[in-house]
Amino acid sequence: MKVIPRRSIYRLSVYLRCLERLRENKILTVSSEALSKAAGVKPTQLRKDLTYFGQFGTRGLGYPVNELSEKIMDALGTNHLQPVILVGVGNLGSALLAYKGFEKAGFEIVAAIDTDPKRKRSKELPLTIGDIAELESFVQSKKVKMAILTVPATSAQEVVNRLCAVGITAILNFAPIILQTPEHVIVNNVNLAIELENLSYFAR
Amino acid sequence: MKVIPRRSIYRLSVYLRCLERLRENKILTVSSEALSKAAGVKPTQLRKDLTYFGQFGTRGLGYPVNELSEKIMDALGTNHLQPVILVGVGNLGSALLAYKGFEKAGFEIVAAIDTDPKRKRSKELPLTIGDIAELESFVQSKKVKMAILTVPATSAQEVVNRLCAVGITAILNFAPIILQTPEHVIVNNVNLAIELENLSYFAR
DNA sequence: CTGTGTGAAGGCTTTCACAGCC
DNA sequence: GGCTGTGAAAGCCTTCACACAG
Numbered sequence: 139m140k141v142i143p144r145r146s147i148y149r150l151s152v153y154l155r156c157l158e159r160l161r162e163n164k165i166l167t168v169s170s171e172a173l174s175k176a177a178g179v180k181p182t183q184l185r186k187d188l189t190y191f192g193q194f195g196t197r198g199l200g201y202p203v204n205e206l207s208e209k210i211m212d213a214l215g216t217n218h219l220q221p222v223i224l225v226g227v228g229n230l231g232s233a234l235l236a237y238k239g240f241e242k243a244g245f246e247i248v249a250a251i252d253t254d255p256k257r258k259r260s261k262e263l264p265l266t267i268g269d270i271a272e273l274e275s276f277v278q279s280k281k282v283k284m285a286i287l288t289v290p291a292t293s294a295q296e297v298v299n300r301l302c303a304v305g306i307t308a309i310l311n312f313a314p315i316i317l318q319t320p321e322h323v324i325v326n327n328v329n330l331a332i333e334l335e336n337l338s339y340f341a342r
Numbered sequence: 343m344k345v346i347p348r349r350s351i352y353r354l355s356v357y358l359r360c361l362e363r364l365r366e367n368k369i370l371t372v373s374s375e376a377l378s379k380a381a382g383v384k385p386t387q388l389r390k391d392l393t394y395f396g397q398f399g400t401r402g403l404g405y406p407v408n409e410l411s412e413k414i415m416d417a418l419g420t421n422h423l424q425p426v427i428l429v430g431v432g433n434l435g436s437a438l439l440a441y442k443g444f445e446k447a448g449f450e451i452v453a454a455i456d457t458d459p460k461r462k463r464s465k466e467l468p469l470t471i472g473d474i475a476e477l478e479s480f481v482q483s484k485k486v487k488m489a490i491l492t493v494p495a496t497s498a499q500e501v502v503n504r505l506c507a508v509g510i511t512a513i514l515n516f517a518p519i520i521l522q523t524p525e526h527v528i529v530n531n532v533n534l535a536i537e538l539e540n541l542s543y544f545a546r
Numbered sequence: 547c548t549g550t551g552t553g554a555a556g557g558c559t560t561t562c563a564c565a566g567c568c
Numbered sequence: 569g570g571c572t573g574t575g576a577a578a579g580c581c582t583t584c585a586c587a588c589a590g
Contacts, residue, residue, distance in 0.1 A: 147543050151536040155518050178520035197550045197589040215542045233437035243535035308545035314359050316382035324544045326537050331447035332355040333530050338419045339351050340528045341512035401567040401572045
């Protein structure tokens with residue numbers, strides 16, 4: 139099988155969001171031109187991205203919305219609900235726990251962990267917060283492979299070591315630090331300050 | 343002046359975070375090898391990135407930590423505190439208001455706006471929340487150029503139209519939708535569900 | 547005639563190899 | 569000797585041009 143550009147995979151998710159909206163509006167077929175416009179890319183790029191995974195369109199007509207959605211979910215592996223553990227229930231962690239977009243996308247936060255589970259928090263959270271000591275047992279008992287990391291930078295690496303040791307293979311990291319992980323563990327970094335800085339450069 | 347790769351600019355911010363940590367530890371000089379390792383890139387890439395903006399190193403020695411920090415901030419335009427407006431004070435918006443990383447990076451959220459300013463919220467927020475009707479007057483009176491958008495997808499485009507009309511030139515968008523904006527307005531999208539989906543693909 | 551699929555061309559980014567300076 | 573600066577090469581991704589199917 140051919141190697142698929144990283145960016146293409148990222149864009150598949152974008153297409154999926156657009157397809158969902160089409161589905162809500164009961165639209166059955168969409169052209170690469172229309173879909174690409176909604177996704178903010180060029181039509182040829184959309185078509186090329188899709189053909190990495192197969193041929194889903196009908197020439198002269200377009201793509202079937204429902205089928206394409208499913209094929210993309212197959213490719214991404216989000217057809218089945220995937221359990222996720224969240225470590226670090228501060229401001230950001232709490233907000234993410236309350237965020238409904240994850241579930242929609244096929245992820246369920248099955249455990250939330252903090253060094254201070256009893257710390258006073260904003261609202262009713264949809265989950266009891268476990269102590270950091272229980273990290274290993276949570277991951278193993280719930281067969282979790284993915285983690286969201288919203289701890290301070292100073293403790294991020296230590297937590298990651300523990301997560302990796304117990305079988306986590308994918309980490310969404312919000313701590314502003316580059317994590318050292320074993321080869322087979324994937325890390326995606328989200329750094330909000332950097333996004334703003336980046337805008338600051340271009341806004342001139 | 344030569345055209346600078348978008349990715350290089352992004353990485354400048356990453357370098358800046360690493361330099362800050364070095365500064366805290368009173369380290370005065372750093373080699374491209376050490377700094378690149380902390381930033382998670384190759385040494386040659388770091389050096390190439392830096393030379394887009396000038397020659398800051400000393401051969402045989404390395405880079406002066408303090409001076410390099412300042413030069414990068416000059417390049418990014420984060421030497422002076424930059425005012426930002428936040429629109430949409432729900433879960434995520436509240437969390438971002440409480441986030442200290444922005445201020446550290448040189449941004450000050452000078453106004454927070456919501457359709458329902460009196461809605462019950464988690465904690466004491468560091469700012470009074472204004473009504474959406476005041477959006478235009480806030481932006482103009484405080485001379486804001488940058489906005490953080492944490493409103494639902496359904497109202498995002500409408501808010502963006504108003505922001506652009508009143509002179510905003512850079513938007514950090516958390517709504518899962520591609521925004522239509524005038525040519526000169528920059529948008530950076532942050533979509534957390536997509537980041538997780540992306541991990542899901544590679545975690546196999 | 548409309549709109550997809552795709553090899554080839556073009557453009558952008560990263561990496562290499564080594565020259566240059568302390 | 570050690571480490572930066574940089575043109576050239578390699579690699580990756582996007583765009584083009586057009587063949588092909590309905």
